[in-house]
Amino acid sequence: MLKRLFSKKKAVPFAGLLPPGQVLSAPHERFPYSYDASNWRGEPSCVLIPRDSAELAACVRACRREGRRFIARGAGTNLSGATVAPDGEVVISLTRLNRVLELDPLRRRALVECGVVNLDLQKAASAHGLFFAPDPASQKASTLGGNLAVNSGGPRCLKYGITTHHVMAVEIIRPDGSLAWLGDPLGEAAGPDLRGLLVGSEGTLGIISRAWVKLLPLPKAARTALFSFPGVAEAVRAVSEIIARGIVPSTLELMDAFILKAVEQFHHAGYPQDAAAVLLAEVEGEEEDLGEMMGEVLEAARRHGCLSFQAAEDGESRARLWEGRRGAHAAVACLRPSVWVEDGTVPRNRLAEALERLQEIGRKEAIQVGYLFHAGDGNFHPLMLFDDRIPEEREKVRRAGGEMLKACVDLGGTITGEHGVGIDKLPYMEYLHDPVTLAVMGEVKAVLDPENLCNPGKLIPPAFLSGAAGLAPSGRPRPQEAREWVPGGLAEAADMIRRARLEGLSVRPGGGGSKAAAPDTGVRLSSRAMNAVLDFDPANLTLSAGAGLGVAEAEALAESRGLELGFAACFPGTATLGGALSCSDSGPWRESRGRLGDSLLGLEAVLPDGRIVSIGRKVVKNVAGLDLGRLWVGSRGGLGLVASLILKLYPKPPAEDLLVAACPDHAQAAAGLEALRSGGLEPAAYCLLSPALAERLGEELGLRPAGSGGMLVLADFRGRLGRSGALRRRAVGALTAGGMEPGFELQGENRRQVWDWLRQYGAGPEGGLLRLWGPAGALREWTNLARDHSLPLACHLGGHEAWLHYPSLDSLGPWLDSAARLGARFSRLKGEGPLRPWWPAGEAGVMARQIKDHFDPGGFFPELPSF
Amino acid sequence: MNALAELTRYYDEVSRCSRCGFCQPTCPTYKLEDGEADVARGRNALVRGVIEGRAVLDADSIRTVDECLRCGACVTACFAGVRTDRIMAAARAFYAEQKGRSRLAGFLMAGLLPRRRLLSALMKVLAWSKRTGLSRLARLAGWAGAWGRGLARAEGLVKEVPTSFFSDRLKPGTVLPALGEKKFTVGYFVGCRTEFLYPRIGLDTVEVLRRFGAEVRLFADPASCCGLPPYSYGYSQATRDLVRRNAEAIVREPCQWVVTEIGSCYHFLKEYGQLYGDDPEFGETARRAADKVVYLADFLAQAGPPRGLRAAYPRRITFQDSCQLVHLQKSARAPRELLKGLEGVDFREMEEASWCCGGAGAYTVSHPGQSEPILERKLGNLRATGADEVVVACQSCYLQISHGVRSRGMKVKVKHLAEVMEEATRPAAP
Structure with a gap:
């Protein structure tokens, strides 16, 4: 037309x-x-x-x-x-916007244009011994803008997570042509995680033009092996056991017999032909640990009927083992004129069941189907053969694909793990999402792109794009006597929120009350009674729980099965999961483990108008629609009450080791970190404590290493640290060479005590806790300020952030000046009172405001922290 | 209608393209501007569209088909191995059939190329005019229109035209005995670039073959060309004539193998069976001929060196693949093995060694606007190796890279594999 x-x-x-x-x-x-x-x-x-x-x-x-x-x-x-x-x-x-604009090996960040091909960034990064973790199969051709737009996966996801986990900030061109930076290159921007909302939005909310992405040090060594099994079910059970053993291979790729035959026909990769399934496993890490890790993988495979096994010892044999996997699609593509690839995901322990149902569908439609699995993630690709010139065949494949995805949803999975919705998966969105959630997606789109200019007709079913009708004007909350309501469940919470609106009561969601005092007007809506463990699935590495569940309780539960949360929120004794989420309290391991939002697989929330949004599933890869959950990450109750969460869990690392060293100043600490890294030693956290904080730690835990200056460095190592202790010796060596004096090496309970103490520090009604992000110079300046003003400051050099415990708002003056001068950012974890940012929130603030105004027009809920 | 039916023979092949885009990162023409038209999936989509009546091949859209180097990099990258090189040749033939081609090209491809004597006479005139400087004068004068631009570039590319051609030195029909023990009997296929531009390389090839124990036979009545240029440019009849004549000569020659040192000729000779294998008149001959052809490096690697090979002088070398050899005949190992086996040679692999240099037969003349930046990228990679010499496996690369090195004042020497092997096997001076 x-x-x-x-x-x-x-x-x-x-x-x-x-x-x-x-x-x-x-x-x-x-x-x-x-x-x-x-x-x-x-x-x-x-x-x-x-x-x-x-x-x-x-x-x-x-x-x-x-x-x-x-x-x-x-x-x-x-x-x-x-x-x-x-x-x-x-x-x-956007293919001509293809420059890597900045690559900062020290801070491990790259600023890229959206048209940079994924592999070109890999090449640029590898020159510095770094890599960009997301590796979609299309990485040779696909651009980073595309990877971000669909929040791509890839075989390495199992260990490293999906694309959004590696994106720090994005610059978007909004539909009206204005420009907004969302997120923070070094840390986490205050306010709702709009960065996370944009990643995976398939270009429907704006165009990502540039991005700051995170780079990781290249693994030092890898080992690859191929295992064959008498059936896919056995292989899937082996995968579950490998994961249950706490091994996190970088890849666990599974192929069925159909694929094996095709591969052998065209590539002669030497894959076993008597097997019904093969599993390609790769482990990475310290050379000395690999043998043991692979040994455990082998043992798990043997316990589940592994028929044969080939290990690759060198680059060439490793390439040969991969050749079959890499060529699998190619081999299948040679069998018929066209191949259609579906992209289902189920909880990883239900893969075998899923396969049975899908095979049934394939048989019913008489389609030849081969199956490729990113088995560790529960994500799999049926490759369906057909001829796209024949309408009936197209129809048949389409029908089968739809049924397969429906089956995945029925098994607790999703309709797309990594390929995206586009047009293709639109009809299946209603299998997965309830109408309210879809409507909310549509409203978010309509708020941010009111004229529906950006990639219309994609991602969100058009029926739910009726426009941002918004709420009937309901006036504004009136000052009223403070009270507390404690809903026992989701429906009750929704009722209460609707009632508050009718009665003109302002609402302030809260959890354990560890970070904010009760408001002096309106309702404090506490989630503390919604503290049930809804579903703890250790084999699938997931936990679903009410938002009121205490952080400490959740941690204890995970630990009972050798697992842990992906974040270490502060004040674990009183804080709830919902509270931690609302403040995006990622904890000291953010740089190595990821942000809190990165372990959020789903949530249920009550919007300020009482509608219930439910998003996400017990799967680690899910790109079906807008990543709405990100809106509640860091929004501090401004967008309603989070009622429950689905969290990704991680196997607890087999070894943990904390080095405590006396350190005279920031420069010495920074040099120590450099020395560790250049020696190939990657601390999971590296934290410098100001004299005031170090003193308290020394007093209360009796840790006073010899040395002057009064500061302490905590270098925390987690993972497989080598049986021989060689890594520890090297780390101590690196720090002492830098002039520090490592006083203590703490393991187990002793190590934990230190972190628990730090996390709990500053709990109590007084004072506040501020997280500040800035360049190296800023961290130095803040360290000096903390020394001069005797304030407790924990400076995470590895994570580019500082945690400042301040007694009163007045004491923040010097920091505000310094941060303003250095272009730094902050977010407040604890504390009350007006604290306006010194930087203009700009377009990001405008976007947050637009969303807030839409869902909470009268301002019944607290302000978003980005203003 | 007939032309469309011919094109439709490629419907199955072109339909196997799944538009995955994996051809993009390896396509030299795509990488110029990252434009979707200028890559295999765009070209294949166009041809499929033409077959299905959704697109037209006209003066505008033929541009992208013509700009294809036919290097085959996309075939290597392709999951399904879609033969875009063949599809592009078919599309050009379709277009030529429908719309006709430039008269000059038509004359060169169909009138001149199959006629060896006439071509030879004309080349003599060109050689003379080049030596006397007349051609430069002509170039300065601008000649006439598009004719002139193409010829002027061709004239500029070639540094010198030899005074005597290959067949002036070694007469057709000559049989040269093996040096040392005779282990093989091989025919030698003389390509047009060897005949007219680089007879030296041909003579070296013959010499090396003899030193490896082969009796070398030259065809009594050779055609001037393997047929690749008219095939590439869509001149079906001229191609068929040349193929038939060559195939018959190859099959007729009493030898085990027929060897060529030109990567692109080798590839096209190997294609005879695929392209004409079901021809009612000479299909069988075409297939047998294709089976009999061997590339120089593969032959030498198989035959085994006469003794320990040693580079004529110590140096750092790198290797530029012949596109059609590496992508379409999947032959990349033998030349490298030979070179690495030379004592005294520091072999450095070049980034993107399998990328086309932009020579691609007549492409460098017909598409200087694309050819030059592609060459520039190649020369950048070449510089990065720090090599003293770049070894090539096809005379098309030899011409193009020599031109590049010369015009940019680089110190790198360009050598054909045959030359390097000749030096390495040359008997020590008494």
Whole structure:
């Protein structure tokens, strides 16, 4: 329709917007942008090819001015139709925004443009001994913008997590052409995690133009082995056991007999032909640990009927083992003209069951299907063979795919683990999400893109895009006597919230009360009675619990099965999971373990209008729709009450070791960290305590290492630390070479005592706790300030952040000045009183405000912390 | 209609493209501008669209088909191994059939190439004009239109044209005995670039074959060309004539193998069976001919060196793959093994060694705008190796990289594998 209108109008579209050659409007130029790697087609009315962020913003503004809808497109490798233009939209091709703008090996961050090909970033990073963890199968071709837009997975996810975990901040061009930075390159921005909302939004909320991503040190050594099994069920059980043993291989890839035969036919990779399934496992780490790890993998495999096993000792044999896996899709693709790949995920311990149901569907439709599994994640790909020139075959494959995904949902899984929704999975969104949740997704889209300009018709089913109708005006809360309501469950909480609104009562959600005092007006809505453990599934590494469950209780429960939470929130004695989530209290291991939001798989929340949103499942890979849960991360109750959470758990590392050293100053501490890292020693946390804090620690725990300066360095190592203790000796060596004097090496209970003490420090009604993020210079300045003012400060050099315990708001003056000067950021974990940020919240603040105003128009709930 | 039916023979092949985009990172033309049209999936989508009546091949859209190097990098990257190289040749043939081609190209491909004597005479004139400087004068004068631009670039690419051609030195029909014990009988296929531009490389090839124990036979009545250029540019009849003539000569020659040192000729000779294997008139011959052809490096690696090989002088070398050899014939090992086996050689693998240098036969002449930046990228990778010499396996690369090195004032020497092997096996001076 648009196309026809357009061809009548003879005027050149977007004339003068971009230099010649960057606007494609002739039919033969537009045609190659009418498809992606899915079976969907749709020709754009025009293709714009900006070469930098400024040109990109100009393109978006021009589209808006002319009322043209637009689609951001990277390499066009997605499998969901997310980048095709079904209604003649304008395609904005981002492949020329392909520069790695900054690569900071010291801070392990890279600033990239969205069109950088994933593998090109890997190459740039590897020159510094670093890598970018997300490795989708398409990584040779796909762009980072695309990876971020669908929140890609990849074989390495099992160990390293999905794309969003490695994205620190994104710059987006909003639908009106304005520019917003979301997130923080070094830490976590205050307020709702809009960065997390944008990642995985498939270009429906704006275009990600640049991003700060996190890089990790390349693993020192790896070992690969191939195990064959008499059946897929046996292999899946072996996978469960491997995980239950606390081994986290970097990959656990499983292939069924159909794939094996195809692979052997075309690649002769030497895979066993008598097997019904093979499992490719790879472990990474310290060379001296690998043998033991692989030994445990082998033992687990043997216990579940492993028939044979091949280990790769060198690069060449490792490449050979991988060749079959890498060539699997290729081999299957040679069997029929077309292959369609579905992308289901189920809780990892239900894979065998899922496979049975899916095979049944394949048989019923008489389709040849091979199965590839990212088994450790519960994610799998049925490869269905057909001929896309035959409509009946297309139809059949489509039907089978839908049924398969339905089966996954029935088993507690999801309709897409890593490929995204696009157009392809739209019809299945209702299998997974309830209508309210879908409507909320639609409203978020309508709030942030009111004219529906950005990638319309993708990700969110159109029926739920009726627009941001919003709430009926309900006035504003009136000051009323303070009271506390304690709902016992989700429905009751929703009732209470609706009632409060009717009665004009302001509502302040709360948990254990560890971080905020009760308000002096309106309702304190406490989740503390919603503290049930709803589902603890150690084999699947998940915990579902009411938001009121205490952090300490959750930790104890996980520990009872050799597991732990992905975050170490402060004040564990009183804090609840919901409270920790609302403050995004990731704890001292953030840089190595990830943000708190990264272990959030799902949640239930009551919106300020009383509607109940339920998002997520017990699966670690799930990209079905907007990652709504991120809105409640860090929003401090401003968007309603979190009622329950699904959390990802982690196997407890087999060894932990804390080195405590006396340290004269920040420079010495920073040099120590450098020395450790250059020696290939990666502390999980590296923390410098100001004299005031060190003194208290010394007093209360009796830890006073010899040395002057009065500061302490805590270097914490977690993982397989080598049986021989060689790593510990090297670490001590590195620190002493830097001039420090390591006084104590603490393990087990002794080590734990130190962290528990630190986490609990500052609990109590007085004072506040501020997290500050900044460059190395800022950390130095804050350390000096803390010394001069005798304030307790814990400076996480590895995580680029400092935790400041302040007695009163007045005492913050010097920090506010310093942070303002250094361009630093903060977020408050504990404390009351007005504390306005010194930086303009800018467009990120505007976005947060728009969302807040939509869901809480009268301002019944607390302000979001980003203002 | 007939032309469309011909193109439709490739419908199955082109339909196997799943549009996954894995061809993008390896396609030299895609990497110029990252444009979706300029990569295998775009080109295949266009051809599929033409077959299904959803797209047209016209003066605009043929551009991307013409800009394909046909290097086969996409075939290597492709899951399904879609033969975009063949599909592009078919698309060009379809277009030529429908719309006709430039008269000059038509004359070169169909009129001149199959006629060895006429071509030879013309090349003599060109050689003379190059030596006398007349050609430079002509170039300065601008000649005429598109003709002139293409010829002027061709003239500039070639440093010198030899005074005598290969067949002036070694007459057709000659049989050269093996040096030392005779272990094999091989025919030698003389490609046009060996004949007219680089007879030296041909002579070295023959010499090396003899030193490896082969009796070398030259065809009595050789064609001038393997048929690849007319095939690439869509001249079906000229291609078929050349293929038939060569195939018959190859099968007729009483030898175990027919060897060539030109990567692209070798590839196309190997294609005879695939492309013409079901031809009612000479299908069987085409297949047998293809089976008989061996690439120089593969032959030498199989035959085994006469004795320990040693580089003529110590140096650092790197190797530039012949695209069609590495991507379409999957032959990458033998040349490297030979080179690494030379004592005194410091072999350095080049980044993107399997990437096309932008030569691609007549491409460097017909598409200088693409060819030059592709060459530039290649030269950057070459510089990074720090090599003294770059060894090539095809005369097309030899011409292109020599031009690149010369025009940028680089010190790197360009050598053909045959030359290096000749030096390495040369008997010590008495």
